[in-house]
Amino acid sequence: MTVHGIESEPVGTFPPSGIDVIVVGTGLAGLTAAIECIRKGHNVRVLERNASINTLGDMYFMGLPATRFFKHWPEMKDEYDSIGLHNAWIETFKHSGELIVKPLYVAERLKAAGLDPKTPPGTFQLRPLIYRMFVKQVERLGVKIEFNSRVVDYYEDKEKGKGGCITQDGKKYEADIVIAADGVGSKSQRLVGGQVRARSSGRAMWRAAFPVENLDKDPEVKKHYTMIGPDNSEPIVRTYLGPGTYAMTLTRPETMIWIINHNATGSSAENWSNTIEPQEVLDEMDKGVGPKPWSEMMKRLIACTPEKTIVNFELLWRDPQPSWKSPDCRVVQIGDAAHSFLPASGNGATQAIEDAVSIASCIHLCGGKENIPEAVDAHIRFRFIRNACAQKVGFTNAELLQDTDWDKVKIDPRRAQPRHPKWVWEHDPEPYTYENYAKNVEAMKKGISFDESDVPPNYPPGYKFKPWTIDEIMETMKAGKPVELGPGNWD
Ligand SMILES: Cc1cc2nc3c(=O)[nH]c(=O)nc-3n(C[C@H](O)[C@H](O)[C@H](O)COP(=O)(O)OP(=O)(O)OC[C@H]3O[C@@H](n4cnc5c(N)ncnc54)[C@H](O)[C@@H]3O)c2cc1C
Numbered sequence: 393m394t395v396h397g398i399e400s401e402p403v404g405t406f407p408p409s410g411i412d413v414i415v416v417g418t419g420l421a422g423l424t425a426a427i428e429c430i431r432k433g434h435n436v437r438v439l440e441r442n443a444s445i446n447t448l449g450d451m452y453f454m455g456l457p458a459t460r461f462f463k464h465w466p467e468m469k470d471e472y473d474s475i476g477l478h479n480a481w482i483e484t485f486k487h488s489g490e491l492i493v494k495p496l497y498v499a500e501r502l503k504a505a506g507l508d509p510k511t512p513p514g515t516f517q518l519r520p521l522i523y524r525m526f527v528k529q530v531e532r533l534g535v536k537i538e539f540n541s542r543v544v545d546y547y548e549d550k551e552k553g554k555g556g557c558i559t560q561d562g563k564k565y566e567a568d569i570v571i572a573a574d575g576v577g578s579k580s581q582r583l584v585g586g587q588v589r590a591r592s593s594g595r596a597m598w599r600a601a602f603p604v605e606n607l608d609k610d611p612e613v614k615k616h617y618t619m620i621g622p623d624n625s626e627p628i629v630r631t632y633l634g635p636g637t638y639a640m641t642l643t644r645p646e647t648m649i650w651i652i653n654h655n656a657t658g659s660s661a662e663n664w665s666n667t668i669e670p671q672e673v674l675d676e677m678d679k680g681v682g683p684k685p686w687s688e689m690m691k692r693l694i695a696c697t698p699e700k701t702i703v704n705f706e707l708l709w710r711d712p713q714p715s716w717k718s719p720d721c722r723v724v725q726i727g728d729a730a731h732s733f734l735p736a737s738g739n740g741a742t743q744a745i746e747d748a749v750s751i752a753s754c755i756h757l758c759g760g761k762e763n764i765p766e767a768v769d770a771h772i773r774f775r776f777i778r779n780a781c782a783q784k785v786g787f788t789n790a791e792l793l794q795d796t797d798w799d800k801v802k803i804d805p806r807r808a809q810p811r812h813p814k815w816v817w818e819h820d821p822e823p824y825t826y827e828n829y830a831k832n833v834e835a836m837k838k839g840i841s842f843d844e845s846d847v848p849p850n851y852p853p854g855y856k857f858k859p860w861t862i863d864e865i866m867e868t869m870k871a872g873k874p875v876e877l878g879p880g881n882w883d
């Protein structure tokens with residue numbers, strides 16, 4: 393018998409599974425779940441509350457594990473290669489504008505940090521471009537996204553072996569499995585068991601992405617934030633580190649992006665449509681950065697930003713959710729719905745896509761709709777510890793970046809480089825799931841926990857899971873101590 397899934401196999405090679413899947417939400421988690429479920433032969437419907445696709449947002453980090461499934465989708469791979477950053481540079485400044493690390497190819501910086509430049513752990517990508525690319529793939533597969541379908545509740549029926557959801561206009565949708573990929577604050581929380589409280593981290597980010605032509609308003613800014621390399625044709629990331637703040641700019645051929653991390657102000661919200669105007673940033677930014685104000689060029693860059701563009705995004709923290717599934721396993725949460733990441737953690741998009749690849753594979757491997765509960769349980773075992781560890785790394789990354797007191801700290805350019813551990817970027821969720829599904833299920837049936845089973849770890853080798861809370865982490869951070877990661881090799 394062929395073991396489908398480990399080798400590259402296009403659509404049509406998997407026999408129809410006869411399994412009906414409903415996906416709620418068209419973020420990267422939902423879209424990837426739809427794409428991969430179709431490849432595995434499942435029948436897919438997609439519901440989305442918005443009236444159309446939402447290409448807001450600026451950039452996120454796409455880790456290698458999130459891009460490995462493109463090998464099955466040549467059109468996606470080609471598009472990804474064409475929209476990605478090629479030959480990107482990086483340069484680091486103090487917040488005041490003083491240069492600390494001269495421009496280098498990202499590859500060279502990786503080498504200096506002991507990483508292999510040929511396999512960078514991932515790359516920064518523009519959300520609007522990536523997003524459109526995923527939507528196009530779903531459309532190529534003939535799936536019509538049902539827009540204006542705001543799900544208000546989920547349910548399941550054990551006897552019938554169905555999961556379901558109800559939309560605002562009272563319509564009921566039912567399938568063998570419902571994948572809740574409706575993001576932070578998922579409406580499936582009630583069925584799955586309680587809401588995890590959001591805690592203010594006290595921090596927020598000003599973020600903006602806009603056409604580079606806006607820099608024509610200030611020729612010196614245009615010159616300063618130019619691209620670099622041969623004929624100034626290569627994109628460059630500029631990072632800024634300062635007391636209680638850090639920032640990043642990215643200049644691409646058509647787009648200028650900047651992001652500044654700051655103390656939350658009254659106007660910040662966890663909402664990608666929550667915009668403020670440049671003057672507010674200019675009025676606030678020098679508060680708390682010590683005697684030296686922000687670089688003049690950065691301020692002038694902000695002043696060039698068009699109206700209704702700067703998002704003031706509040707960073708909320710949540711405990712790991714103890715459960716991601718309904719009692720009878722017919723509704724399962726993936727992506728941010730299951731585990732939220734800070735946008736600065738460099739892992740939210742990656743883990744969301746990994747989840748989607750994993751659940752599509754487990755549904756295939758379980759062998760039929762009657763075994764979906766097994767698929768859901770196996771999937772959650774594969775994903776839970778890995779995500780809890782990735783969330784912790786996100787906190788240490790935030791901590792690493794946030795506090796640079798130039799009078800006390802020795803200048804260490806590695807601070808400008810978030811941690812991208814090997815156990816995160818080496819992972820390939822699809823073959824991992826296929827190779828280990830049987831072992832995982834066997835251990836599960838014997839009541840052996842995942843980290844005591846003989847399934848090789850996809851989390852820090854040597855780690856044993858211990859529940860943690862955001863309170864503990866906040867306490868440690870407030871005390872100025874490093875976040876305690878736990879045993880195992882976290883590098
Ligand atoms: C508009 C937008 C812009 C973003 N920009 C950035 C960015 O610039 N940088 C960054 O790091 N991260 C950004 N993110 C977050 C990032 O996309 C996610 O953290 C990550 O990719 C995980 O994706 P997800 O699919 O789990 O969740 P999300 O990307 O949040 O997707 C959830 C989807 O579900 C839909 N939905 C929500 N509730 C319902 C409901 N009740 N019924 C039906 N559908 C529902 C939402 O409209 C959305 O399409 C953005 C998210 C959004 C929604």
Ligand SMILES: *[C@@H]1O[C@H](CO)[C@@H](O)[C@H](O)[C@H]1NC(C)=O
Pocket residue numbers: 663664665666667
């Ligand atoms: C997000 O902000 C927009 C614009 O201010 C607003 O219309 C929308 O209702 C907000 N969404 C939430 C969930 O608060």
Ligand SMILES: *[C@@H]1O[C@H](CO)[C@@H](O)[C@H](O)[C@H]1NC(C)=O
Pocket residue numbers: 594636655679680681
């Ligand atoms: C930001 O918050 C921290 C912690 O609450 C505080 O110590 C610092 O002074 C604040 N900075 C500003 C600019 O308010």
